[in-house]
Amino acid sequence: MIHTSDYEIRDEARVRDVVRRNGWATLVSVADDGAPVASHLPVLLEDTPPGEPMSLLSHVGRPDEVLHALDSGRESLLIVQGPHGYVSPGWYAMTPAVPTWDYVAVHLWCTVELLDAEDTYAVLSDTVDRYESVMPEPVRLPDVAEYAHRIAPGAAGFRLRVARWQGKAKLSQDKPRAVVERVVAALGSDPHYAQPALAAEVRAELGRRPGTAP
Template identity: 45%
Template sequence: MRQNPSFAMADIAEMRRIIARNPWATLVSATDDGVVASHYAVLLDDERDNLTVVGHVGKPDDFIHGLGERELTIIFQGPHGYITPRWYGEVAAVPTWNYVAVHLTGVPELLTTEENLVVLDKLVTHFESAEPDPRLMWEAPNDAGFVTRMERGTMGFRLTPTKIVAKRKLSQNKPDEAVDTIIAELSGSGAYANRPLAAEMKRAHDAIREARA
């Protein structure tokens, strides 16, 4: 991802927030057979306060990626959406796409069976907790061996990144009036309305304006 100082995101807490809210990630590896990509849910490691993440891949994706043998890039995509030049008024402008993304790169550590079971349990609990009657991993009905068989089909990993590229491209290069118009349009009911992106822009620009004050 090409970095631009105007759009760079360096705040670890903000990166953690993006990762926590957008756990569906893309895993990318450069292998001897070319670039490969997979898609899995990945969570922050709640035992650490940095950008370490944990997750799993289904077999044989661990073999395809050479998991644990080479660098893996995990891409988290935050709110994003189209910005039409009409929102800038009668000025020369081009269409663009606003977005937030975090790329974490490093060589993942492979987890033991016991560690993988803990991560799988956390994944299930994380997503099932939104349900009024959650189905937790150890509550599979009428099949005591289900969890064991499920774990054998996966490979758990922990990744502490050695390279981090995070970008928040949210019209920081536009005047306040244009930013306010974009946020209003994204918050509206038009074809390109996008309330999550509007909220992300407001959060970023409120911080920018506060720092300027």
């Protein structure tokens, strides 16, 4: 990612929060023939004790675990995209100005541990629970156990152990406070480019500026 110190996320707790809130990620690996391969998949952040490296759980449909050579011991890159969106210079009320794109993203370099059938099923169940928990009438795998057990062998579960990470939060840090406040307002209500989650991130970043009252 772009190397700009003003945009770096240095706090691992914030990285964990980005992963926890944005569970749809891109896994990039090097196949046995040397070609890069990518898959889009859901991820769950595991609860690890303080001081221990991050780890995540996920699954792919077979035979993607073979395509990714997940049992090779090679490192893979997991990309987690947080809120992002177009920022119009028309929101700035200042000139000269050009458009930009604000975003939050995390790159995690991981080693991969393939899981057995029982643990894979547990990952599938936990993933369903994670997203069904907010529904008025949640559907759990035990509710459809026969069907779930029949199709589960078509998935390969795995654990991602994070070796290192890089986080970026480009959130209009280069703009004066009054301009950023207008960007926040537009991201919350613009008829074409509203991104409420991104507006909340920009607002939070504004609150981190030196001299800002807690």
